[in-house]
Amino acid sequence: MNTDAHNGIDYSMLQSRIGYMLRRAQMAYFDIFAEACAKEGITPGLFGILAIVYRNPGLTQTAVSSALDVDRSAMVAAIDKLEEMEVMERRKSQNDRRSYALYLTDKGKAFTDRLNRTVIERESDFEHFLNEDDREWLLKILDRIVQAKKGN
Amino acid sequence: MNTDAHNGIDYSMLQSRIGYMLRRAQMAYFDIFAEACAKEGITPGLFGILAIVYRNPGLTQTAVSSALDVDRSAMVAAIDKLEEMEVMERRKSQNDRRSYALYLTDKGKAFTDRLNRTVIERESDFEHFLNEDDREWLLKILDRIVQAKKGN
DNA sequence: TATTGTTATACTCTATAACTATA
DNA sequence: TATAGTTATAGAGTATAACAATA
Numbered sequence: 563m564n565t566d567a568h569n570g571i572d573y574s575m576l577q578s579r580i581g582y583m584l585r586r587a588q589m590a591y592f593d594i595f596a597e598a599c600a601k602e603g604i605t606p607g608l609f610g611i612l613a614i615v616y617r618n619p620g621l622t623q624t625a626v627s628s629a630l631d632v633d634r635s636a637m638v639a640a641i642d643k644l645e646e647m648e649v650m651e652r653r654k655s656q657n658d659r660r661s662y663a664l665y666l667t668d669k670g671k672a673f674t675d676r677l678n679r680t681v682i683e684r685e686s687d688f689e690h691f692l693n694e695d696d697r698e699w700l701l702k703i704l705d706r707i708v709q710a711k712k713g714n
Numbered sequence: 715m716n717t718d719a720h721n722g723i724d725y726s727m728l729q730s731r732i733g734y735m736l737r738r739a740q741m742a743y744f745d746i747f748a749e750a751c752a753k754e755g756i757t758p759g760l761f762g763i764l765a766i767v768y769r770n771p772g773l774t775q776t777a778v779s780s781a782l783d784v785d786r787s788a789m790v791a792a793i794d795k796l797e798e799m800e801v802m803e804r805r806k807s808q809n810d811r812r813s814y815a816l817y818l819t820d821k822g823k824a825f826t827d828r829l830n831r832t833v834i835e836r837e838s839d840f841e842h843f844l845n846e847d848d849r850e851w852l853l854k855i856l857d858r859i860v861q862a863k864k865g866n
Numbered sequence: 867t868a869t870t871g872t873t874a875t876a877c878t879c880t881a882t883a884a885c886t887a888t889a
Numbered sequence: 890t891a892t893a894g895t896t897a898t899a900g901a902g903t904a905t906a907a908c909a910a911t912a
Contacts, residue, residue, distance in 0.1 A: 569780075571770055573765075573766070573769075575765035577853070578853065580743060580837060580849070580856075581740070581744065581746065581833075583853055584736060585743075586783075586860045587859040588733075588736040588740045589863075590860055590862070591733035591863075592733065595731070595733040610728060614728070617723075617724040617725075617727055618723055624892085624894080625723075629723045629725070631741065633880065634893075634894075635880085635883095635895075636880065637894085638896080655893095659889085660886095660889070660892070660893040661888095661892090661893050661894075662893085678727060682731075685733060688862065689732070691859075692855070692858075696855060697732070700732060700735075700852075700855055701729070701732065701735055704732075704735040705735065706843050707742050707743065707843075708738045711742030711743075711840075759901095759902080774871090775871065776869085776870065784902090785903065785905085786871075786872095787871085787872075790871070790872060810870080810911080810912070812871070812910065813869090813911095814871080
């Protein structure tokens, strides 16, 4: 099956590249994901920060940036935004006065819960073509890819 | 297994989202892919165009842009670059004088063959953790995701 | 009227480098 | 010396809108 069913174009050189197919699949999912985030007034990037701090309260900005694989300079405006929304707060770190410890406010916890439910709902509406085994297997393989990269 | 093995951070809210894991996996692969392209003096975006025109000679710029899901305005500079490299050429279309038909030069065909081999090599070096069945299954699932999105 | 290629423009995302205050 | 947060800035990638030539 070297030919795309819909427009008669031969994608074979790309369709056999996992890198390319990951990109296309990610673009497809990103639309769903971004739409779910937008519905709650947020962006995919900010969702990642909320999700990390939700489960790991007290991390520094740099720790979060490194967990998400983005530069720490990108955190400043992002945390500013989240503080403006009153869902996150910077607290002066006790032992190291250079850094902040990040925490969700009560509002932020409720917000993240609701956001997370919205994202899960939208994704599972979209995932009718995957059964539970497929889903689990896919997540496992994707995690293996991510971990493999870390070891270069 | 809700915790990342390497840095002690709890990723569970993200690690169960296919959208997020696709993004991380894609980032991991993108590095490999971009590096292979760079080795041949090209970018991932240009690889996509070469791969489509290689298998579908004579397409218009708009047809290629739509095959790759990018705006047609982005094609202009890209095709300019490929013509500069003497790997692709615009030929005036016979029946529609508004459009160009795109073709690889002989040099472009050889270039794309070599490029494709380099990409395949780099990817398979990286894919030691996937057996052939895994690989095929993954490609099939990713294709299903892409196709599902087209039907909204 | 609609479409092709084109241009100008803007926007998002991200990385880099330099600064400050702390360590 | 090194690190945390910050700022300014620049680059890549992509989208939007408008225009001329052609359909």
